[in-house]
Amino acid sequence: MPRLSAEGRHAVAFTLNGRAVDGVAEPRMLLSDFLRHVIGATGTHVGCEHGVCGACTVEVDGMLTRACLTLAVQVEGSAIRTVEGLAPAPDRLSVLQAAFRRHHALQCGFCTAGILMSLDAFLKATPRPDEAAVRDLLSGHLCRCTGYTPIVRAALEAAAELSATQEETAHA
């Protein structure tokens, strides 16, 4: 990484949900602030800015990352995925998102973006998780509205649906 000047502002470019984006940031600017206020991708939320609540979770080069613990200048050249990139089309929901809606797995929806990002990555890596594994994964997120059980149910149902789809594809 190039040496950055604390006083200067630096160009930052990366791909966001497959599209090239860029902006200018002071070295101290958080990735969460950059995404939200420079790029305008406000779907990623900020709940604690100390890495506990998980609301700001995004994917950076395939790794789940707390955007509030990451500096914008660190993601130069990276590929970032956020909640805005999960749905297959603007008027459709992903399997996971649709399961959330069916199970009332959100109320205020503020923590939801980060939870969706974590579950999306988790279900790819763990296609058939049990409830304990889902709860363990979710323990990195704080939700104050739902009591978590509807989220667990939505995740398990989405997992079943996704793996069934994949099996169909494999057999085709």
Next chain:
Amino acid sequence: MLDVPQQDGWIGRAVERVEDAALLTGRGRFMDDLGTRPGTLHMAILRSPHAHADILGVDCATAGALPGVEAVLTGADIARLTTSLVVGVKAPVSCWPMAVERVRYVGEPVALVVARDRYVAEDALDLIEVRYATRAAVVDPLAAMDDGAPLLHDGFPRNTASDRSFRYGDPEGAFAAAARRVSIAVHYPRNSCTPIETYGLVAEYDPGEDAYDVLANFQGPFSIHAVISRALKVPGNRLRLRTPPDSGGSFGVKQGIFPYIVLAAVAARVAGRPVKWIEDRLEHLMASVSATNRATTLTAAVSADGRVSALDWDQVEDCGAHLRAPEPATLYRMHGNLTGAYDIAHVSVRNRVVVTNKCPTGLNRGFGGPQVYFALERLMQRIAVELGLDPLEVIRRNLVPAASFPYRTAPGALLDSGDYAGTLEAGIAEGGLAALLARRDAARAEGRLYGIGYAAAVEPSVSNMGYIATVLTPAERRKAGPKNGAQATATVSIDPVGSVSVHVASVPQGQGHRTVLSQVVADAFGLTPGEIRVNTEMDTAKDAWSIASGNYSSRFAAAVAGAAQIAAGRLAGRLARIAASQLNVPPDEVVFAGGKLSARSNPANALAFSRVAALSHWSPAQLPDGLAPTIRETAFWTPPELTAADEEDHINSSLCHGFIFDYCGIEVDRDTGEIRIDRYVTAHDCGTILHPGMVDGQIRGGFAHALGAALLEEYAYGPDGSFLTGTFADYLLPTATEVPDPVIIHTQTPSPFTPLGAKGVGEGNCMSTPACLANAVADALGVADIRLPLVPSGVAALIQGEERAAPPDAKPRGGAPKAAGAKGEKLMRGEGAAQVRAAPEAIWAMLLDPKTLEAIIPGAHGVEKISDTHFRADVTLGIGPVKGRYRAEVTLSDLDPPRAVTLGGKVEGNLGFGGGQGRITLTPDGRGGTEVAYVYEAFVGGKVASIGGRLLDGAAKVIIGQFFAALARRAGGAAGTTPRPGLLARLLSLFSRTPKEGGR
């Protein structure tokens, strides 16, 4: 998911929420997602590191000169430009949104900066110099009333803001006649439901019209609008208060944003530009708002078979440093319900409200219910234990009988409807109590610690806006004028193509109001929910609203949804008359179904809804004679049952009363004190259920909050008023691994007092669950004094007794000079050593040389030598999320060159303060190098003290390591450190006062 029998209409069906598509795809529009006008400035707030101190001076000159800073305001400015916030009791006391002359809690605003962005605004905070003279603090509500306790406000003698006694029935007679008297003393802790979205607002001032426009994620009640406009010295019509489309949870908490609305509005006026503020999490935990903590002594007059004839309540409510509106409402919200779910004819009450050096309190889910039911339901369990009865039997024998509704409680609540015994028996049967009792027997037979707890609760909803006046005497109330009712408003509009829109002033924060209203209004018009568009944004300049508007006291389903039905029903009645004239049938023969208005006897005789609905726009001349147009209808609904308190202080504090019966089986780990919930059953009767998915969602969410309050959460303060739980690593919220899935059971007894028969349901488990879990732990351990939160260390102490003190010869910590100035602040001790490849003489010279110190102390900007033994340093240090500047005064004493020196000092910064002493010894290692050993004791207070042990320890180790690495580099050789608990921490404790070993 609850299986509710399908009804004809949409009400009662678990339809998918209209809110969800946007929220799931990142298209929500929360406060900080909305753009601002060009030129908007950003506010940051400097907060007190002291719990109680006089402000001697605030120097803003350097901060004001920082490029990008537009204004800096202090308490004096706020006092000049605003009027004090109203205080809810009659007393010569003011309540400012920013400290004026004195700070009274850690985190109290002391100054604010507005700047071109938040980063610059926070830079400027570091440059504000505040001089304080600290005072003794008091944090315990009972101690606050003692003779000689530190006094917070001269107008509150003995820190007591209110002391009222009440008497209903003949409590003295009942106690005299009772076979037994059972008593319990409890301390309910402080906590908060901490929504994941913090406070946020944008404020603007128009000098031409002397008017403010504020967009804030405020939640109501809009009685607070009057408080804000009064503080800003404008009439209500010059304070336009708006809310954003989405709000990230509130649970009552976002009521507490209103002092910040005043601050930002004034800042916008001074700066001449819009001002935006988004609260950060550390600010939120430390200084947003909290539930009250309460010390209660409750005594029952009991017959030998467990029948309670009288209760004697003595409640001491701790409202924190200021009595902020609407306090002391937390204490009085439950006043009519002090008999809980029980038929108890005689009640005496003493209610005292005290102030302490803690964050001011406000709305929080359950609002007074958790405090009351923890005492009442723990008492019922104690009655069973002391009388040798089954606790379930004690509950059963005292329940309000099903035949007696509506039932007037002794203090005046009118319990609207219910079948408490029926719901209880349904809960027992469907929840599997018998199996749970068998599991307890089996577990106990194996020697395990297993307990079962019960709790019954009446859940009030739809608050009477007059209940708070019960804190006043009848004479004071007569003078203040009557207060009562609970106005709900809803507006239904029909546009020129006949499509239907709904607006309500209910300000949801995730409860799905838009979905439920679409169901309610769809039913009124024979449409589908998808055809109804609902807007729940609030704008006091344009919308119908009243003081009761907002999202609190679980009033939506019971009051607001009903108002929407009334408004839609009025329009439907007029539409039926229009259709009747065209269908040639009487209006009561017109049926709304399937998007048509048709004749009941001949469905083919029909008109499209949209055609009839649009008539008032296109052809008003065709309206039947005398019929008002159908363009827009606003309904105002207030229940007549909500009357003002009477001369004997009877108060019907709430309109609706749901019933809850909970029980649970828990097991306590004998070694760790950890509590495992085996099964939790919660049976509810919340009247008519409008949306089963949302009702269960409210129950699960309330249960999770309650579980946190019972097992994990406490806003903890040190004896000096230091706030100790300032991050989510310290204030622990329950996660998916701690929250089990409760078994939910429903019965439905419609309320006769609400349009839809619905009652509130969102808060009940916050009232019942902490008591139920505590009763189970009491049952498992056979102990009487249960304190929340039931953290493992506390439970372990109940099992094994208090931890014994270490034997005197165990681990000598000797040698550390005693830290001076500690008054209960967080104390840290540490020791350690490092190897440096330089002779003691060289190191000695380095340690006494300001230039060297400046180079090797992490974060030092300048070290100034005042004398040979007195240095002044300026350092910036980051600990976890808290980075700040500190000024340090260091003195050297007991010099023994080149072998040992004692360093002592004090540090102070806007983020905290501290001090300590440490002794460094330099010992030649025989190879030309030196072993540098140190031992220290230090204390910290203020914001930094709220950063938990783990973060502080980690930060101290890093900083200490950096110091030794730099010392070694400077000395010209590699260094090795021996990370015993401390390290150079003592040096740092002097220079920067971050070190932290030994924990709190």
